Amino acid sequence: MNESSTPREAPRGKTIGEPLISARGVDKFFGDFQALKNIDLDIHRGEVVALIGASGSGKSTLCRCLNRLETITSGEITIDGERLPEEGRDLTRLRADVGMVFQSFNLFPHLKAIDNVTLGPRKVRGVPRAEADQQARELLERVGLSDKENSLPTALSGGQQQRVAIARALAMKPKAMLFDEPTSALDPEVINEVLDVMTELAEQGMTMLVVTHEMGFARHVCDRVVYMDEGEIVEQGEPEEFFTAPRSERAKAFLSKILAH
Amino acid sequence: METLHGIIQYLQESIALLGDNLPLLLQGIGYTVALTLLGYGFALILGTVLAVCRVSPIPPLRWASAVYVEIFRNIPLLSLLILIAFGLPDVGLLLPYFWCGVLGLTLSSGAFVCENVRSGINTVPVGHAEAARSIGLGFFGTLRFVVLPQAFRAMVQPLVNVFIGTVIGSALCSAIAVSEITWVTQTLNIQSGRAVVMFLVAGAVYLGMSLGGAALGGVIERAVAPGGTGRCAPAPRST
Numbered sequence: 363m364n365e366s367s368t369p370r371e372a373p374r375g376k377t378i379g380e381p382l383i384s385a386r387g388v389d390k391f392f393g394d395f396q397a398l399k400n401i402d403l404d405i406h407r408g409e410v411v412a413l414i415g416a417s418g419s420g421k422s423t424l425c426r427c428l429n430r431l432e433t434i435t436s437g438e439i440t441i442d443g444e445r446l447p448e449e450g451r452d453l454t455r456l457r458a459d460v461g462m463v464f465q466s467f468n469l470f471p472h473l474k475a476i477d478n479v480t481l482g483p484r485k486v487r488g489v490p491r492a493e494a495d496q497q498a499r500e501l502l503e504r505v506g507l508s509d510k511e512n513s514l515p516t517a518l519s520g521g522q523q524q525r526v527a528i529a530r531a532l533a534m535k536p537k538a539m540l541f542d543e544p545t546s547a548l549d550p551e552v553i554n555e556v557l558d559v560m561t562e563l564a565e566q567g568m569t570m571l572v573v574t575h576e577m578g579f580a581r582h583v584c585d586r587v588v589y590m591d592e593g594e595i596v597e598q599g600e601p602e603e604f605f606t607a608p609r610s611e612r613a614k615a616f617l618s619k620i621l622a623h
Numbered sequence: 624m625e626t627l628h629g630i631i632q633y634l635q636e637s638i639a640l641l642g643d644n645l646p647l648l649l650q651g652i653g654y655t656v657a658l659t660l661l662g663y664g665f666a667l668i669l670g671t672v673l674a675v676c677r678v679s680p681i682p683p684l685r686w687a688s689a690v691y692v693e694i695f696r697n698i699p700l701l702s703l704l705i706l707i708a709f710g711l712p713d714v715g716l717l718l719p720y721f722w723c724g725v726l727g728l729t730l731s732s733g734a735f736v737c738e739n740v741r742s743g744i745n746t747v748p749v750g751h752a753e754a755a756r757s758i759g760l761g762f763f764g765t766l767r768f769v770v771l772p773q774a775f776r777a778m779v780q781p782l783v784n785v786f787i788g789t790v791i792g793s794a795l796c797s798a799i800a801v802s803e804i805t806w807v808t809q810t811l812n813i814q815s816g817r818a819v820v821m822f823l824v825a826g827a828v829y830l831g832m833s834l835g836g837a838a839l840g841g842v843i844e845r846a847v848a849p850g851g852t853g854r855c856a857p858a859p860r861s862t
Contacts (some may be wrong), residue, residue, distance in 0.1 A: 456757025468754035472772050482758035
């Protein structure tokens with residue numbers, strides 16, 4: 363992808379203003395096990411960041427901490443300059459500003475596709491049903507599912523469910539989107555339909571953090587790659603540089619394993 | 624021949640006895656139905672509130688609810704009813720016996736409803752609750768719009784069991800002189816000495832109510848099943 367096709371506020375290598383999402387000195391323990399070690403991470407407006415690493419490296423945990431689905435043990439996370447609180451209304455409000463897409467889709471199985479998308483706007487933002495429905499139809503069309511608005515999730519394929527899940531997150535008009543391994547549970551032939559939607563989002567300027575094993579996506583769509591191992595951020599940088607000339611031994615070992623075939 | 628004649632005579636006398644006491648029997652059935660419906664209805668409300676406390680993020684609420692359940696599902700209903708009927712006046716609270724019965728059934732069945740609702744909530748994958756939170760729903764919104772509608776499906780049959788337990792438990796209210804069907808048939812038995820007929824009548828009432836509750840539960844379960852007749856039914860194919 364060349365620079366001209368990415369009309370973002372923060373093109374590669376540049377950071378403008380305050381970060382939209384910021385983690386400072388974040389530690390996370392599960393019992394005695396330290397899942398995150400002193401994490402510092404800034405994501406700027408319009409930036410698309412790939413978070414990669416082996417299983418158990420803490421990348422999903424970090425992603426889930428950023429909207430407080432996991433509590434952190436110490437450190438600080440801010441969203442658009444506001445400190446993420448422990449609990450309560452302020453947390454609920456901040457969460458609504460950060461969309462989240464899960465590995466296992468997590469669509470609400472008792473609701474039709476369109477109702478999955480409108481639930482947040484109607485119940486959290488108080489948007490009237492007609493208006494929410496209209497917006498949901500536009501979003502479903504954007505993810506290529508305008509003919510599935512009345513389908514229950516069980517009647518949809520994995521790729522279709524994940525696209526509905528993306529539409530559901532977008533319906534809240536989030537400032538940023540977190541993707542927690544969005545294609546890991548998908549059959550190979552439908553991975554691309556989800557990645558295409560995400561690529562389009564990136565091109566439209568959405569701020570995104572993507573935990574992924576899709577190295578092609580990380581390399582060609584993302585502005586920055588963050589590599590984690592054993593709960594630490596080991597290395598980060600521009601994708602081309604990271605994939606062709608990783609600096610750390612751990613990143614080299616990781617890449618040699620996954621790019622071997 | 625004589626045996627047959629005896630049976631026919633017994634039946635005739637029994638029917639006459641039932642006919643003579645029909646108003647009393649109907650009143651007994653009325654009290655049984657009222658005890659059951661009120662006790663179960665309040666138990667549904669109480670049990671749901673307790674279950675919400677039990678899954679809430681506030682530890683004291685969770686503890687209080689757990690303690691409640693462990694106490695009230697482990698006290699025999701009969702002991703509970705006697706405690707209420709004869710203990711409350713000691714602390715200056717005079718309730719009519721009928722309402723003592725309703726209170727006892729509510730307190731006891733509420734504990735069972737709580738556990739059923741809680742286990743129903745636990746059948747909903749935690750990821751669905753996380754997805755609900757991630758679109759900005761709070762604790763109650765997540766429960767109301769995402770978790771409970773799904774949990775309800777798994778709760779229907781266990782709640783039918785609690786209903787049947789309430790129907791059968793209402794018989795124990797006869798011990799605190801509520802003139803429900805067991806009390807009525809017991810009284811008529813003492814007067815007439817026709818135990819078999821009387822308890823067959825009582826048994827039929829309980830059987831009818833329990834079967835009716837189970838049938839209604841079946842209808843509700845089918846209605847809320849995915850693709851069922853309820854609001855979860857797939858909409859007509861869009862083209």
